[in-house]
Amino acid sequence: MKIELLKSMMVATTALALIAGPAFAQNVKENYVPVTDEMLKNPPPEEWLMFRGNYANQGYSQLDKINKDTVGKLQLAWAWPMAEAGIQETAPLVHDGVMFLQTNNSIVEALDAKTGDLIWTYRHVLTELPASWSYQLNQARRQKNSIALYGDKVILTTADAKIVVLNAADGKVVWEKQVLDVLKGYSYTVGPVMAEGKIISAISGCSIAGTAGGCFIMAHDANTGEELWRFNTIDDPENPKQGESWGGVPPENRWGGTPWTTGSYDPATKTTFWGIGMPGPYSELIRGSGDGSVLYTNSTLALDTETGKLKWYYQHLPRDNWDLDSPFERILVDQEVDGKTQHLLVTAAGKNGIVFALDRDTGKYLWHKETVKQNVVTGIDADGTVHINTDLIPQAVGEEDLICASVSGGKLWMTGSYSPLTKAYYVPLTEACNTVAPTQTEFTAGNAVGATKFGPRVLPEGITDAGLLDAVDINPTQGDHKWQYRSRPSMTSSVLATAGGLVFGGDAARNINAWDQETGEVVWSQRLNAPIGGYPSTYEIDGEQYLVVPTGYSNAASSISSAFPEIPLPTGSGNSIFVFKLPKS
Amino acid sequence: MPLKSISLAFATAFVALAGSSAQAGGFTAEQAAAGETAYNANCAQCHGRQLEGTEAPALVGPDVMQNWDTAAGLFDFIRVAMPPSAPGQLGDETYLNIVAYIMKFNGAEPGDKPLTNDPALLASISLPAETAAGASSAAAAAPAEATPEAAEAAPAVPQAFTWGKQLPGGPAPGAQGAAATPAAPTVPQAFTWGKQLPTVQPATTK
Numbered sequence: 001m002k003i004e005l006l007k008s009m010m011v012a013t014t015a016l017a018l019i020a021g022p023a024f025a026q027n028v029k030e031n032y033v034p035v036t037d038e039m040l041k042n043p044p045p046e047e048w049l050m051f052r053g054n055y056a057n058q059g060y061s062q063l064d065k066i067n068k069d070t071v072g073k074l075q076l077a078w079a080w081p082m083a084e085a086g087i088q089e090t091a092p093l094v095h096d097g098v099m100f101l102q103t104n105n106s107i108v109e110a111l112d113a114k115t116g117d118l119i120w121t122y123r124h125v126l127t128e129l130p131a132s133w134s135y136q137l138n139q140a141r142r143q144k145n146s147i148a149l150y151g152d153k154v155i156l157t158t159a160d161a162k163i164v165v166l167n168a169a170d171g172k173v174v175w176e177k178q179v180l181d182v183l184k185g186y187s188y189t190v191g192p193v194m195a196e197g198k199i200i201s202a203i204s205g206c207s208i209a210g211t212a213g214g215c216f217i218m219a220h221d222a223n224t225g226e227e228l229w230r231f232n233t234i235d236d237p238e239n240p241k242q243g244e245s246w247g248g249v250p251p252e253n254r255w256g257g258t259p260w261t262t263g264s265y266d267p268a269t270k271t272t273f274w275g276i277g278m279p280g281p282y283s284e285l286i287r288g289s290g291d292g293s294v295l296y297t298n299s300t301l302a303l304d305t306e307t308g309k310l311k312w313y314y315q316h317l318p319r320d321n322w323d324l325d326s327p328f329e330r331i332l333v334d335q336e337v338d339g340k341t342q343h344l345l346v347t348a349a350g351k352n353g354i355v356f357a358l359d360r361d362t363g364k365y366l367w368h369k370e371t372v373k374q375n376v377v378t379g380i381d382a383d384g385t386v387h388i389n390t391d392l393i394p395q396a397v398g399e400e401d402l403i404c405a406s407v408s409g410g411k412l413w414m415t416g417s418y419s420p421l422t423k424a425y426y427v428p429l430t431e432a433c434n435t436v437a438p439t440q441t442e443f444t445a446g447n448a449v450g451a452t453k454f455g456p457r458v459l460p461e462g463i464t465d466a467g468l469l470d471a472v473d474i475n476p477t478q479g480d481h482k483w484q485y486r487s488r489p490s491m492t493s494s495v496l497a498t499a500g501g502l503v504f505g506g507d508a509a510r511n512i513n514a515w516d517q518e519t520g521e522v523v524w525s526q527r528l529n530a531p532i533g534g535y536p537s538t539y540e541i542d543g544e545q546y547l548v549v550p551t552g553y554s555n556a557a558s559s560i561s562s563a564f565p566e567i568p569l570p571t572g573s574g575n576s577i578f579v580f581k582l583p584k585s
Numbered sequence: 586m587p588l589k590s591i592s593l594a595f596a597t598a599f600v601a602l603a604g605s606s607a608q609a610g611g612f613t614a615e616q617a618a619a620g621e622t623a624y625n626a627n628c629a630q631c632h633g634r635q636l637e638g639t640e641a642p643a644l645v646g647p648d649v650m651q652n653w654d655t656a657a658g659l660f661d662f663i664r665v666a667m668p669p670s671a672p673g674q675l676g677d678e679t680y681l682n683i684v685a686y687i688m689k690f691n692g693a694e695p696g697d698k699p700l701t702n703d704p705a706l707l708a709s710i711s712l713p714a715e716t717a718a719g720a721s722s723a724a725a726a727a728p729a730e731a732t733p734e735a736a737e738a739a740p741a742v743p744q745a746f747t748w749g750k751q752l753p754g755g756p757a758p759g760a761q762g763a764a765a766t767p768a769a770p771t772v773p774q775a776f777t778w779g780k781q782l783p784t785v786q787p788a789t790t791k
Contacts, residue, residue, distance in 0.1 A: 253744070253745060253746035440782070454662075
């Protein structure tokens with residue numbers, strides 16, 4: 001009797017909840033507007049449709065309501081704590097009034113971008129790994145830098161090497177695919193670029209023991225998940241020079257070559273451009289590769305998106321011995337010179353912070369410009385041949401050399417922006433060095449094959465500021481410093497350039513700053529709860545421009561905090577986003 | 586001197602792996618106990634209570650020990666850089682205690698002689714040797730339980746091309762090979778593993 005009563009009460013409550021439900025939480029975005037190929041080629045200015053805002057990876061917004069005159073009036077609109085702790089490197093996307101926010105352990109949340117209300121959450125259940133696989137487990141706690149929007153779907157690449165396709169409207173799984181073997185060590189740390197029906201992404205984890213011999217940029221069909229092509233960054237049978245460059249090391253003892261920043265895409269030539277990371281083990285002494293350049297590590301690769309074939313490569317750092325990855329943003333820039341459009345690719349390619357310009361149609365080297373203190377590259381010939389400091393190559397196990405920049409950069413994942421307004425590339429950097437010494441290490445499952453002892457990150461001699469925002473003037477014949485902004489704390493976020501003449505970015509001291517693109521003057525600054533992180537971006541809804549700023553745990557802060565001990569870092573991770581807008585006039 | 590000490594340290598590990606009793610790890614039980622408290626207060630937030638690594642990298646495992654190489658490698662790093670909220674500010678005694686605790690957690694056994702801030706002493710303490718010795722000793726004490734677990738925990742992975750080869754500064758191939766035997770068939774190693782590589786003073790910086 002009592003049970004019957006309880007049952008009918010429950011039924012009544014359920015019915016009430018069903019009726020009242022939509023008033024409290026929608027859990028679904030009604031009439032979601034699909035993202036088309038045309039939108040991806042020409043993103044609406046009021047949206048932030050992909051990783052860096054456009055296929056060219058420029059990190060530039062055409063919105064200008066927030067500008068040098070108004071930025072001082074910015075107010076907090078709303079804030080949100082991320083769903084998971086861990087290293088914070090998120091790139092929030094905005095489309096049709098919805099913010100898609102990816103957080104650690106492959107969680108995606110959809111939020112009302114105007115109000116900050118939660119619409120849905122997708123919480124991926126990761127493959128369980130043995131506790132001793134500590135390096136690989138740590139990767140899952142590292143923020144994936146992007147997701148992608150395509151049609152009415154959200155494309156997620158996961159820490160356990162799956163592609164998961166969600167309905168953008170309600171977060172429900174449409175299909176998922178195990179792409180590579182997570183039990184070998186593969187994981188995704190970057191999201192895809194969507195190129196006319198193809199999911200183009202790259203796998204990470206290639207410095208984990210079990211992944212020997214293969215690191216891949218891959219294309220999958222966006223509807224079916226079918227693999228269309230893959231390109232192996234450390235074993236290319238079609239280019240004998242690639243194999244020879246590893247000395248006698250067979251593919252099964254090669255590691256690294258991880259492309260861990262989402263590539264750019266040129267629809268006109270159907271080419272995708274990716275940066276490639278360091279070789280493993282880190283030193284040639286342990287690697288066994290002699291004086292070989294170990295292709296395609298530390299290179300830019302231009303791949304045909306239709307076939308996956310290599311169009312050209314350019315190596316920014318041959319013969320790496322110091323874990324100075326070169327996988328960072330490849331930015332596509334078109335400039336008119338004498339009535340002719342020049343097709344450039346500009347990049348602060350690697351941790352040593354050197355900015356390169358290439359002809360992106362041919363891969364021809366155009367020029368380079370140094371930024372932070374570095375001692376590994378001694379010169380670059382006119383034909384683009386890079387010379388390294390062979391005195392810094394360890395000749396014995398345990399030999400220590402002081403290397404600048406450090407394993408934490410110099411340049412790191414934090415991405416620069418190109419502004420067509422000023423024709424300048426704004427690059428966030430850190431001044432740092434560390435000792436590097438090879439060790440002879442027996443590899444274990446789920447762990448890395450660096451075989452290197454690193455010393456603490458320290459400032460280069462004579463330098464007292466860890467942080468550097470370098471504005472580099474870009475043209476087809478040379479690059480030059482437009483201005484350099486130096487600060488005690490390290491830069492910890494990517495930067496965003498806008499048509500309002502501003503560059504937004506932040507530091508380990510928890511300040512989100514706006515710089516004048518022309519002068520480098522800080523025209524606005526707001527202190528938040530944790531180091532500024534991820535990829536600040538901007539969007540517009542109902543005529544109001546918003547600025548979203550991620551914050552949280554930052555390796556770019558913690559690795560070099562001894563350089564600015566007067567600014568203690570918080571011990572809480574604080575992973576959050578803060579959304580600002582101008583007051584209604 | 587460094588070559589000698591490293592070779593000795595490896596020799597110690599191999600002897601221990603062969604079933605002999607472990608040597609003391611160069612720190613006292615009191616240091617490790619104090620280090621546990623200091624670690625949990627200052628480090629565990631990011632490195633995990635089980636040293637498993639959360640935001641920050643793990644501090645447990647043979648590869649971690651091999652990469653830090655010696656007590657000096659670990660001490661010199663943390664006394665400058667850690668914790669990020671107060672880098673270098675815990676004092677040498679606390680940093681030494683934390684090194685002792687990390688060693689103990691990885692299997693090294695405490696002894697009578699304390700760890701001190703003596704660069705030569707710290708550089709002479711091999712983390713892989715001391716922690717392998719302790720782990721081996723523990724395994725020997727409970728072989729029935731430890732053996733299947735150990736086998737399960739070590740699936741096959743590739744090794745460096747040089748694995749098992751004598752590299753300058755590295756241990757002799759025979760000694761390294763002996764160390765590698767339990768795990769060698771399971772994972773790939775460096776191309777140079779086990780080769781004799783040239784050696785220099787490990788502590789010198791150009």
